[in-house]
Amino acid sequence: MKKIALGVLMFTISFTASAQQEDVKMIKSIFDTELTQGQSYEMLDYLTNSIGARLSGSPQAAAAVEWSKQVMESYGFDRVYLQEVMVPHWIRGEREQARVLNSPKHGRVELNVRALGNSVGTGSDGVLAEVIEVKAISELEKLGKKALENKIVFFNRPMDQTKITTFSAYGGAVDQRVFGASEAAKYGAKAVIVRSVGTVADDYPHTGTLIYDEKQPKIPAVAVSVKDADVLTEILKDTPQVQLYIETHCEMLPDVLSYNVIGELTGSEKPDEIIVISGHLDSWDLGTGAHDDGAGCVQAIEGLRIFKELGYKPKRTIRAVMYMNEENGLRGGKKYAEVAKEKGENHIAALESDSGGFSPRGFRMTGNDNDLKKVRSWQPLFEPYGIYDFDKPGGGADIGPLEDQGTLLIGLMPDSQRYFAYHHTDNDTFDKVNKRELELGAAGMAALVYMIDKYGL
Amino acid sequence: MKKIALGVLMFTISFTASAQQEDVKMIKSIFDTELTQGQSYEMLDYLTNSIGARLSGSPQAAAAVEWSKQVMESYGFDRVYLQEVMVPHWIRGEREQARVLNSPKHGRVELNVRALGNSVGTGSDGVLAEVIEVKAISELEKLGKKALENKIVFFNRPMDQTKITTFSAYGGAVDQRVFGASEAAKYGAKAVIVRSVGTVADDYPHTGTLIYDEKQPKIPAVAVSVKDADVLTEILKDTPQVQLYIETHCEMLPDVLSYNVIGELTGSEKPDEIIVISGHLDSWDLGTGAHDDGAGCVQAIEGLRIFKELGYKPKRTIRAVMYMNEENGLRGGKKYAEVAKEKGENHIAALESDSGGFSPRGFRMTGNDNDLKKVRSWQPLFEPYGIYDFDKPGGGADIGPLEDQGTLLIGLMPDSQRYFAYHHTDNDTFDKVNKRELELGAAGMAALVYMIDKYGL
Numbered sequence: 050m051k052k053i054a055l056g057v058l059m060f061t062i063s064f065t066a067s068a069q070q071e072d073v074k075m076i077k078s079i080f081d082t083e084l085t086q087g088q089s090y091e092m093l094d095y096l097t098n099s100i101g102a103r104l105s106g107s108p109q110a111a112a113a114v115e116w117s118k119q120v121m122e123s124y125g126f127d128r129v130y131l132q133e134v135m136v137p138h139w140i141r142g143e144r145e146q147a148r149v150l151n152s153p154k155h156g157r158v159e160l161n162v163r164a165l166g167n168s169v170g171t172g173s174d175g176v177l178a179e180v181i182e183v184k185a186i187s188e189l190e191k192l193g194k195k196a197l198e199n200k201i202v203f204f205n206r207p208m209d210q211t212k213i214t215t216f217s218a219y220g221g222a223v224d225q226r227v228f229g230a231s232e233a234a235k236y237g238a239k240a241v242i243v244r245s246v247g248t249v250a251d252d253y254p255h256t257g258t259l260i261y262d263e264k265q266p267k268i269p270a271v272a273v274s275v276k277d278a279d280v281l282t283e284i285l286k287d288t289p290q291v292q293l294y295i296e297t298h299c300e301m302l303p304d305v306l307s308y309n310v311i312g313e314l315t316g317s318e319k320p321d322e323i324i325v326i327s328g329h330l331d332s333w334d335l336g337t338g339a340h341d342d343g344a345g346c347v348q349a350i351e352g353l354r355i356f357k358e359l360g361y362k363p364k365r366t367i368r369a370v371m372y373m374n375e376e377n378g379l380r381g382g383k384k385y386a387e388v389a390k391e392k393g394e395n396h397i398a399a400l401e402s403d404s405g406g407f408s409p410r411g412f413r414m415t416g417n418d419n420d421l422k423k424v425r426s427w428q429p430l431f432e433p434y435g436i437y438d439f440d441k442p443g444g445g446a447d448i449g450p451l452e453d454q455g456t457l458l459i460g461l462m463p464d465s466q467r468y469f470a471y472h473h474t475d476n477d478t479f480d481k482v483n484k485r486e487l488e489l490g491a492a493g494m495a496a497l498v499y500m501i502d503k504y505g506l
Numbered sequence: 507m508k509k510i511a512l513g514v515l516m517f518t519i520s521f522t523a524s525a526q527q528e529d530v531k532m533i534k535s536i537f538d539t540e541l542t543q544g545q546s547y548e549m550l551d552y553l554t555n556s557i558g559a560r561l562s563g564s565p566q567a568a569a570a571v572e573w574s575k576q577v578m579e580s581y582g583f584d585r586v587y588l589q590e591v592m593v594p595h596w597i598r599g600e601r602e603q604a605r606v607l608n609s610p611k612h613g614r615v616e617l618n619v620r621a622l623g624n625s626v627g628t629g630s631d632g633v634l635a636e637v638i639e640v641k642a643i644s645e646l647e648k649l650g651k652k653a654l655e656n657k658i659v660f661f662n663r664p665m666d667q668t669k670i671t672t673f674s675a676y677g678g679a680v681d682q683r684v685f686g687a688s689e690a691a692k693y694g695a696k697a698v699i700v701r702s703v704g705t706v707a708d709d710y711p712h713t714g715t716l717i718y719d720e721k722q723p724k725i726p727a728v729a730v731s732v733k734d735a736d737v738l739t740e741i742l743k744d745t746p747q748v749q750l751y752i753e754t755h756c757e758m759l760p761d762v763l764s765y766n767v768i769g770e771l772t773g774s775e776k777p778d779e780i781i782v783i784s785g786h787l788d789s790w791d792l793g794t795g796a797h798d799d800g801a802g803c804v805q806a807i808e809g810l811r812i813f814k815e816l817g818y819k820p821k822r823t824i825r826a827v828m829y830m831n832e833e834n835g836l837r838g839g840k841k842y843a844e845v846a847k848e849k850g851e852n853h854i855a856a857l858e859s860d861s862g863g864f865s866p867r868g869f870r871m872t873g874n875d876n877d878l879k880k881v882r883s884w885q886p887l888f889e890p891y892g893i894y895d896f897d898k899p900g901g902g903a904d905i906g907p908l909e910d911q912g913t914l915l916i917g918l919m920p921d922s923q924r925y926f927a928y929h930h931t932d933n934d935t936f937d938k939v940n941k942r943e944l945e946l947g948a949a950g951m952a953a954l955v956y957m958i959d960k961y962g963l
Contacts, residue, residue: 084667210942211538213891248942408865408921410892434670435867435921437894464865464892464921466942485667485705485923 069430072503075361076430076496082355083492090484092120092347093406097337097479104166104334105374106138106305113330114308117346117371121312124354126369128315131308134384136374138305139167141334142298145271146175147242150292152284160281162242162271163254163335164299165226166377169267175296176201176240176269182285186224186232198237201293203285204229205244205278208469215248215465216404219472222246223257230270231262240269240295244278246469252276253474256333258377269297309381310371314353318364322505323389325368325399325456326352326498329375329382329447336477340468343479344406344487346371348461352495363502365397372447375403382447389454396456397506400494401445405471406487407463409436412497413443416457420506424457427500436493438462457506459497461490526887529960532818533887533953539812540949547941549577549804550863554794554936561791562831563595563762570787571765574803574828578769581811583826585772588765591841593831595762596624598791599755602728603632604699607749609741617738619699619728620711620792621756622683623834626724632753633658633697633726639742643681643689655694658750660742661686662701662735665926672705672922673861676929679703680714687727688719697726697752701735703926709733710931713790715834726754766838767828771810775821779962780846782825782856782913783809783955786832786839786904793934797925801863801939803828805918805948812952820959822854829904832860839904846911853913854963857951858902862928863944864920866893869954870900873914877963881914884957893950895919914963916954918947 083089096103096113103110114131121129147162149155164170181196182203183189189197204225212218223246230241245255254272261267273281284291310330316322328345332338349369356363372381389396398420400412414421425439444458452458463486471477540546553570560567571588578586604619606612621627638653639660640646646654661682669675680703687698702712711729718724730738741748767787773779785802789795806826813820829838846853855877857869871878882896901915909915920943928934 080670081668210541213537213946215942408923466865466946467940470940483924483927485672489670489923 072430072500075499078359079355079496079499080434080492082358083351083488084485087351087488087491088354089347089351089487089491092350093339093343093482093487094479096343096347097339101337102334103330103332103338105136105307105331105377107334110307110331110373114310117310117330117350121350121369124357126312126314126353128313130311132311132384132388134307134309134373134380135304136307136380137167137378138302139377140300140302142170142300146296147271147273148294149281149284150294152288152291154287155284158280158284160277161252161254161274162295163256164297165243165259165270165272166256166333167259167261167301168230168270168297168299170297170299171240171269171295172298175294177292177294178239179290180285180293182282186228189232189236194236197233200238201295202229202233202238202241203281204241205282207244208246208248210248215469219246219469226257226272227260230259230268231265234265234268238268242271242273242295245272245275247275247472248469250275253476255473256335257473269295271295271297307373309373309385312350312353312369314356314363314367316365317362320366321395322365323368323394323396324365324498324501325370325396325448326494327370327372327399327401327447328403330371331374331376333376333473335473335475336471337479339477339479339482340405340471341473341477342375342403344482344490345402348402348491348494351491352498355495361499365502367498367502375447379446383450386450386454389451396451396454398457398459398501399448399451400459400461400498401448402461402490402494403445404461404465405463405468406482406490407467408486409461409463409490409493411436411438411441411462413441413460413462414457415442415444415452420457423506431493431496434489434493461494463490529887529957532956535816536812536953536956537891537949539815540808540945541942544808544945544948545811546804546808546944546948549807550796550800550939550944551936553800553804554796558794559791560787560789560795562593562764562788562834567764567788567830571767574767574787574807578807578826581814583769583771583810585770587768589768589841589845591764591766591830591837592761593764593837594624594835595759596834597757597759599627599757603753604728604730605751606738606741607751609745609748611744612741615737615741617734618709618711618731619752620713621754622700622716622727622729623713623790624716624718624758625687625727625754625756627754627756628697628726628752629755632751634749634751635696636747637742637750639739643685646689646693651693654690657695658697658699658752659686659690659695660699660738662739664701665703665705667705672926676703676926683714683729684717687716687725688722691722691725695725699728699730699752702729702732704732704929705926707732710933712930713792714930726752728752728754764830766830766842769807769810769826771813771820771824773822774819777823778852779822780825780851780853781822781955781958782827782853782905783951784827784829784856784858784904785860787828788831788833790833790930792930792932793928794936796934796936796939797862797928798930798934799832799860801944801947802859805859805951808948809952809955822959824955824959832904836903840907843907843911846908853908853911855914855916855958856905856908857916857918857955858905859918859947859951860902861918861922862920862925863939863947864924865943866918866920866947866950868893868895868919870898870917870919871914872899872901872909877914880963888950888953891946891950918951920947
């Protein structure tokens with residue numbers, strides 16, 4: 050008995066060692082291929098510079114759908130198809146204006162603002178009112194209707210720069226942008242101006258979605274650049290009764306038919322087990338959505354392309370999914386999960402890259418303990434590539450709706466320091482992306498998909 | 507006996523736990539202070555944008571010496587002083603030219619070149635000759651004098667993009683730039699043109715030092731941009747006999763008196779044990795030396811400034827050292843070690859930041875096993891800040907000369923993906939530096955100095 054057990058053990062060890070060697074080799078092939086013959090950077094160049102910003106419902110979003118379909122067809126994936134989804138169609142309209150009119154010390158001061166996504170516009174009459182500065186939504190109740198009625202509420206809580214991961218700081222500040230308008234409307238405010246949720250003190254307003262509470266009046270909302278938020282607070286210290294004029298021409302039009310774009314390598318052994326690798330195709334209308342989330346889209350396509358290039362035939366079905374409308378509705382992510390449930394599909398894992406095309410440092414995961422333990426045991430295979438952190442919880446907005454189907458959710462975690470310098474601004478452009486950093490993320494995602502495909506969950 | 511041993515053990519454990527808590531707290535204070543009230547970014551702005559490029563022997567290098575002395579004095583460090591060092595004085599002169607003259611297919615083609623540092627110039631007559639392309643110095647011997655005499659040798663081995671740490675790829679390609687000229691001169695070559703040692707296919711030549719073998723004739727040497735290296739190799743495929751014209755006006759002038767700049771917090775308990783935190787003040791004359799190595803200088807100053815700001819009084823002596831002439835002579839680093847030896851100073855550790863102001867990932871170290879083990883045991887204190895890799899060997903060029911004095915050498919290891927996009931080019935400018943990334947490096951260095959100061963080596 051002992052001899053047999055020893056024999057089994059020896060076989061297991063030698064099998065494990067040889068399987069591990071094979072994995073080391075395959076993962077190196079994935080990285081080598083991407084770093085020397087990668088096409089993610091060229092794809093991103095086209096998507097950002099030839100198509101441009103891709104807000105849901107825009108002609109450019111339609112172009113991006115067509116482009117990503119054609120690209121995946123040209124790579125010869127087994128299936129490429131569109132999934133219909135109705136999306137909101139918000140347009141920014143004429144350039145926004147904001148100015149302080151009657152500061153005795155500062156005179157007339159123009160402020161850099163951009164409307165928040167989904168906001169109603171002021172129209173040509175604009176909004177002119179006194180400004181009440183607050184640092185948090187919780188202050189509104191104390192101030193009450195008396196102080197807030199007919200005022201413009203200025204939400205001015207900065208990101209907490211002591212957070213090492215900037216996404217934590219973002220999470221701690223973004224409620225003002227998302228909920229501030231309706232919260233202020235409860236007390237009769239006429240509009241809101243929100244300090245940009247960004248890490249850099251510059252002149253670029255950071256747009257981003259707001260969500261209206263349907264029970265409240267919809268009031269206009271703008272983001273002001275970090276520098277000008279500091280200007281405004283200085284002015285208010287001198288002249289609390291200062292008048293602020295805001296003019297925006299944005300509006301929400303009827304929903305538009307759009308699409309998630311899906312490319313697939315069909316599994317050779319277990320085609321019914323699906324692994325998703327994904328990003329979102331839509332972007333804000335400022336900049337060209339290079340880091341958010343052109344990077345994630347081309348990394349997803351690149352994962353399947355590398356497998357084709359290496360002649361790797363997955364056992365399971367691997368889908369590159371480009372969701373539509375992450376930014377101001379999440380309709381694509383919801384639709385994808387809804388269809389998956391209707392069809393009774395079995396998604397064992399879903400990866401998303403939506404934290405920028407920077408040097409990868411790890412993966413954030415949400416799932417059951419066994420899956421987490423299994424994926425974490427692969428960490429040593431990734432550490433040579435600078436991908437070391439498998440410990441933190443997370444996933445991605447678009448893959449979130451798959452959670453209740455038992456899918457392991459995985460978000461690529463790049464270095465986060467630069468992300469909120471560009472996020473949702475005119476600065477989120479191709480020149481801010483480093484080719485090697487983008488490629489390391491693409492290869493890291495592909496390598497993890499390879500491991501999940503090989504060993505299952 | 508057992509009870510006493512248990513008591514000692516319990517005391518040790520509780521002492522260790524409380525000391526560790528203190529360290530966690532202190533390190534968090536260092537990071538918080540730097541990320542909210544840091545001055546490294548503003549210092550770097552001045553050094554790069556108001557002073558500019560700081561090649562050894564230049565007026566700007568003198569300005570940088572004066573500036574860093576004044577800055578450290580203004581912060582009230584215990585001692586601030588200059589250390590004399592004679593440095594080479596190489597000047598670039600008029601803008602370089604290079605063109606292919608007689609390509610039947612391509613016609614006349616201008617190439618983007620910059621002279622390599624320390625190179626002799628061609629003068630106004632230029633050099634006109636046929637081109638022999640090689641991929642490695644080792645090919646020269648096989649080609650011999652017959653093939654190489656009176657030719658321009660084109661060294662065209664690219665960086666190996668499959669290396670994950672770009673410094674490894676740099677190490678594998680830079681011999682062509684450093685030794686190519688004299689190696690080619692051995693066989694009668696008239697000049698060399700070297701493919702830029704850079705990761706990005708763009709139009710920016712990467713300069714950098716060459717070292718002449720004094721036994722060989724000194725021949726002119728230029729770096730050509732990566733894109734134009736690819737152009738030249740294409741032309742040579744069509745027309746091997748093509749004539750290349752190179753004109754450079756650089757020259758080496760007599761040595762100039764310059765300085766290392768040193769600021770010190772004198773130790774309260776063991777002032778004779780010295781810890782150095784450092785960068786090099788000189789830069790190439792292209793760009794403004796923001797990542798190489800303005801970043802390291804301001805991070806070094808910042809380390810001492812943070813201690814002052816936090817009211818931390820070091821037990822040991824901590825010196826911020828800004829070496830002169832790392833780029834084309836290493837005179838400052840050598841001088842510093844020489845003086846330390848003469849004075850019988852005891853440098854227990856020397857840190858250098860000279861790999862760019864990017865997000866830190868770890869420290870590279872060279873030293874005895876006990877020191878390495880001790881510092882590596884602190885890794886868990888740094889991991890929350892994304893600084894996780896303490897395993898790799900390394901240090902820094904300027905601190906290298908201290909090695910034979912038993913000093914533990916430590917190099918800050920930032921993410922390396924972007925470094926060789928900018929290194930030694932017009933692109934190494936302040937706008938390529940992210941404030942938070944720079945600050946995380948500064949705080950990481952200060953935190954490690956704190957630990958070494960507290961626990962010794």
